[in-house]
Amino acid sequence: MIENVFYQAETQGHFEYYALGDLRLESGETLRDAKLAYRTFGTLNADKTNAILVTTWFSGTGKIMEDVYVGEDHALDPNKYFIIVVDQLGSGVSTSPQNNPAPQTMGKFPKLSIGDDVQAQHRLLTELFKISKLVLIVGGSMGGQQVYEWAVTYPDMVERAAPIAATARISLHQKVFVQALEEAIKSDPAWQNGWYSCGLEVREGMDRLAKIVATLGWSHEFYQEKRWASVLGMSSLDDFINGVMKAYFEPMDPNVLLCEMHKWQRADVGRHTDGNLAEALARITAKTCVMPISHDLFFPPDECEQDCKLIAGATVRVIETKEGHMGLNGFEPNYMAQVDSHLKDLLNA
Amino acid sequence: MIENVFYQAETQGHFEYYALGDLRLESGETLRDAKLAYRTFGTLNADKTNAILVTTWFSGTGKIMEDVYVGEDHALDPNKYFIIVVDQLGSGVSTSPQNNPAPQTMGKFPKLSIGDDVQAQHRLLTELFKISKLVLIVGGSMGGQQVYEWAVTYPDMVERAAPIAATARISLHQKVFVQALEEAIKSDPAWQNGWYSCGLEVREGMDRLAKIVATLGWSHEFYQEKRWASVLGMSSLDDFINGVMKAYFEPMDPNVLLCEMHKWQRADVGRHTDGNLAEALARITAKTCVMPISHDLFFPPDECEQDCKLIAGATVRVIETKEGHMGLNGFEPNYMAQVDSHLKDLLNA
Numbered sequence: 271m272i273e274n275v276f277y278q279a280e281t282q283g284h285f286e287y288y289a290l291g292d293l294r295l296e297s298g299e300t301l302r303d304a305k306l307a308y309r310t311f312g313t314l315n316a317d318k319t320n321a322i323l324v325t326t327w328f329s330g331t332g333k334i335m336e337d338v339y340v341g342e343d344h345a346l347d348p349n350k351y352f353i354i355v356v357d358q359l360g361s362g363v364s365t366s367p368q369n370n371p372a373p374q375t376m377g378k379f380p381k382l383s384i385g386d387d388v389q390a391q392h393r394l395l396t397e398l399f400k401i402s403k404l405v406l407i408v409g410g411s412m413g414g415q416q417v418y419e420w421a422v423t424y425p426d427m428v429e430r431a432a433p434i435a436a437t438a439r440i441s442l443h444q445k446v447f448v449q450a451l452e453e454a455i456k457s458d459p460a461w462q463n464g465w466y467s468c469g470l471e472v473r474e475g476m477d478r479l480a481k482i483v484a485t486l487g488w489s490h491e492f493y494q495e496k497r498w499a500s501v502l503g504m505s506s507l508d509d510f511i512n513g514v515m516k517a518y519f520e521p522m523d524p525n526v527l528l529c530e531m532h533k534w535q536r537a538d539v540g541r542h543t544d545g546n547l548a549e550a551l552a553r554i555t556a557k558t559c560v561m562p563i564s565h566d567l568f569f570p571p572d573e574c575e576q577d578c579k580l581i582a583g584a585t586v587r588v589i590e591t592k593e594g595h596m597g598l599n600g601f602e603p604n605y606m607a608q609v610d611s612h613l614k615d616l617l618n619a
Numbered sequence: 620m621i622e623n624v625f626y627q628a629e630t631q632g633h634f635e636y637y638a639l640g641d642l643r644l645e646s647g648e649t650l651r652d653a654k655l656a657y658r659t660f661g662t663l664n665a666d667k668t669n670a671i672l673v674t675t676w677f678s679g680t681g682k683i684m685e686d687v688y689v690g691e692d693h694a695l696d697p698n699k700y701f702i703i704v705v706d707q708l709g710s711g712v713s714t715s716p717q718n719n720p721a722p723q724t725m726g727k728f729p730k731l732s733i734g735d736d737v738q739a740q741h742r743l744l745t746e747l748f749k750i751s752k753l754v755l756i757v758g759g760s761m762g763g764q765q766v767y768e769w770a771v772t773y774p775d776m777v778e779r780a781a782p783i784a785a786t787a788r789i790s791l792h793q794k795v796f797v798q799a800l801e802e803a804i805k806s807d808p809a810w811q812n813g814w815y816s817c818g819l820e821v822r823e824g825m826d827r828l829a830k831i832v833a834t835l836g837w838s839h840e841f842y843q844e845k846r847w848a849s850v851l852g853m854s855s856l857d858d859f860i861n862g863v864m865k866a867y868f869e870p871m872d873p874n875v876l877l878c879e880m881h882k883w884q885r886a887d888v889g890r891h892t893d894g895n896l897a898e899a900l901a902r903i904t905a906k907t908c909v910m911p912i913s914h915d916l917f918f919p920p921d922e923c924e925q926d927c928k929l930i931a932g933a934t935v936r937v938i939e940t941k942e943g944h945m946g947l948n949g950f951e952p953n954y955m956a957q958v959d960s961h962l963k964d965l966l967n968a
Contacts, residue, residue, distance in 0.1 A: 442856050443842035447834045453827050457806055478802050482831060485796045490919050493792035507791050567916075570839050 271375055274469060276521040277362035282333045285309040285363065288394045296383040302374060306390050307332065307357040307364040311340050312348030314399060321401045322346060323391065324355040325409030325416040327598065328530050329522060332357050338600040339408075345613035351405065356394065358387050358412065360529035367464065367525035376525055377464025384412070384537045388419045392427075403429060406617060407556075410434035410598045411568070412530065415537035418577075421554045422539040430616050431556040434589070434609065435563045435598055438577045439538040439547055444568055447486055448535040454478035455524050464525050472524040479527070480515040489565035489594030497592060501601050551580035558584040559616045561609070565594040587612040620724055623818060625870040626711035631682045634658040634712065637743045645732040651723060655739050656681065656706040656713040660689050661697030663748060670750045671695060672740065673704040674758030674765040676947065677879050678871060681706050687949040688757075694962035700754065705743065707736050707761065709878035716813065716874035725874055726813025733761070733886045737768045741776075752778060755966060756905075759783035759947045760917070761879065764886035767926075770903040771888040779965050780905040783938070783958065784912045784947055787926045788887040788896055793917055796835055797884040803827035804873050813874050821873040828876070829864040838914035838943030846941060850950050900929035907933040908965045910958070914943040936961040 275281055290304040309332050314321060324335050324346065332355040340346045346353050357363040360382050367379035374380060395401040407428055409417050414436020421431040422438075440448075455461055458475025466472055492498070498510035519527070543549040558581050562574035571588050578584045589608045591597035600606045624630055639653040658681050663670060673684050673695065681704040689695045695702050706712040709731050716728035723729060744750040756777055758766050763785020770780040771787075789797075804810055807824025815821055841847070847859035868876070892898040907930050911923035920937050927933045938957045940946035949955045 441842055443839050446830060450830045450834060457827060478806060481795060481799045485799060490792050493790055
């Protein structure tokens with residue numbers, strides 16, 4: 271275990287833990303004494319019909335979802351809904367490589383899947399809150415992978431689904447990209463197969479990861495227009511790479527990112543149907559709004575739209591933002607305005 | 620020095636060397652006893668008005684240009700033209716880190732620029748062949764960067780210019796990408812600041828580079844449609860990554876790739892005009908055909924078209940190929956058919 275304040279309340283704000291006990295994983299292994307981190311906003315009504323689940327993306331935690339997506343001025347309005355923001359397993363906040371005791375710690379933390387996240391979240395909702403219907407489940411990127419997994423696995427429970435900047439099956443292109451990110455960390459001798467004594471020791475590998483993320487995480491137009499200056503207020507390309515990209519990953523835990531990347535590159539709802547994606551997506555009964563980001567080089571809009579065509583009654587709403595995939599962080603006011611508009615339409619449908 | 624048969628006639632086919640003697644570099648350093656590798660096809664006519672110069676790209680040598688771009692069945696027809704294919708400096712074949720003797724060898728090989736290439740090539744043409752006009756200069760990727768440098772530096776000498784899949788100034792996006800490639804090699808402890816005893820020792824870093832190249836070198840559509848199977852005949856994604864990408868780079872020299880990447884990320888004809896790209900491109904008098912590749916994630920067509928707008932009378936002809944940037948290698952018959960058609964139109968203009 272490693273004491274990393276980045277993943278604690280001091281940095282993450284207030285959250286709760288739900289004790290899952292032993293969680294049988296998709297791989298067959300058991301994650302012992304697992305804990306799921308969550309935070310709620312608003313009040314669950316008497317008949318439990320106003321719950322919304324919000325999931326997290328790679329490297330993200332509940333805090334960014336709280337800060338950017340939830341609030342009175344957003345579609346995810348705590349005055350109307352009971353909003354549960356849940357940290358994915360292995361995120362650093364929920365049970366994760368760096369905060370779990372031996373023997374399932376660090377380099378020996380079990381491999382997880384997006385399916386494991388959904389099982390854990392399902393237990394939180396049904397066991398703790400006795401919720402049997404979700405008004406909406408929404409999340410971006412890996413959070414969107416969880417949305418698809420939910421909608422396919424528990425169709426009767428999900429009334430509406432909004433996967434943002436995500437596909438139901440990882441593309442082969444993105445798989446190669448995520449492997450390149452993994453290798454950036456694993457090639458750092460300081461990583462030591464996961465047995466470093468402090469995440470900062472793996473700084474070189476993490477810095478390399480940050481630079482590779484920079485190549486597909488933002489769009490060509492972001493660089494063409496030097497939007498790191500106009501949108502992020504950075505003074506130069508180097509200032510952006512050092513002050514935004516490297517600084518973003520620096521406080522994080524390398525094994526946490528690797529744990530998430532293992533899940534990310536294997537996300538595929540076709541697991542449930544012998545690899546048949548169409549058959550898996552045909553199981554979805556949720557009213558689904560597929561929301562790609564216009565300039566996304568991870569999950570290009572046309573790949574998201576291909577999923578949409580396989581979901582009965584689903585609609586596509588493209589979010590226009592030149593930040594590309596990183597637009598998810600809501601750097602531009604116009605980004606959240608579009609997300610809120612699309613989510614309100616979906617919630618009113 | 621390292622004996623690497625990949626860069627010798629046994630692998631590269633027949634080529635000649637032109638002895639440049641001491642080459643004063645743009646950086647102020649001098650590359651001593653420099654040699655430029657070239658191969659010619661066809662016959663220079665009496666008034667020396669049928670010469671075409673063909674340049675090389677990153678990791679490429681004269682051989683791929685000979686094999687794919689030159690021949691009776693191509694626009695670059697040796698029955699009509701005297702075609703000079705020249706290896707860029709630091710390519711492994713021309714004077715390069717691995718084939719140059721001490722003291723300018725390996726980790727001490729001087730840093731080069733695209734401008735140095737053009738100076739060396741200018742000397743070859745004027746000193747050896749006494750050529751004062753080029754019917755055409757054509758090259759792809761870094762070869763296209765050399766085309767732009769030629770057209771801006773020697774406008775009176777270049778009658779026609781065809782930069783394929785290239786821009787006149789490296790984009791900031793691509794600069795970050797190339798830095799990520801550099802770091803893949805330099806982070807391998809076996810690289811030893813350039814003082815390995817055999818390129819294969821740096822296999823881990825080279826393999827990482829190969830995987831990162833795979834993310835932007837090919838297009839999303841290439842992966843979506845599994846064109847590594849239909850176009851390249853590979854049996855799986857892993858077979859493609861191992862059998863094409865890693866196998867391609869494995870015989871190459873790490874310092875050679877680093878030497879070229881140093882040039883690649885600094886290519887900018889605006890160097891000649893205090894950073895003013897428009898002013899630099901206004902110097903071009905060559906009839907110019909800008910030829911982007913439709914699915915190119917390195918040099919997206921819109922970035923190439925922005926250059927075109929700054930060149931008097933220039934035209935854009937987009938080459939449609941879902942291979943993206945790697946399409947340059949001519950995997951698809953339809954690729955060369957388009958290149959030949961566009962080049963013939965340009966040569967007839």
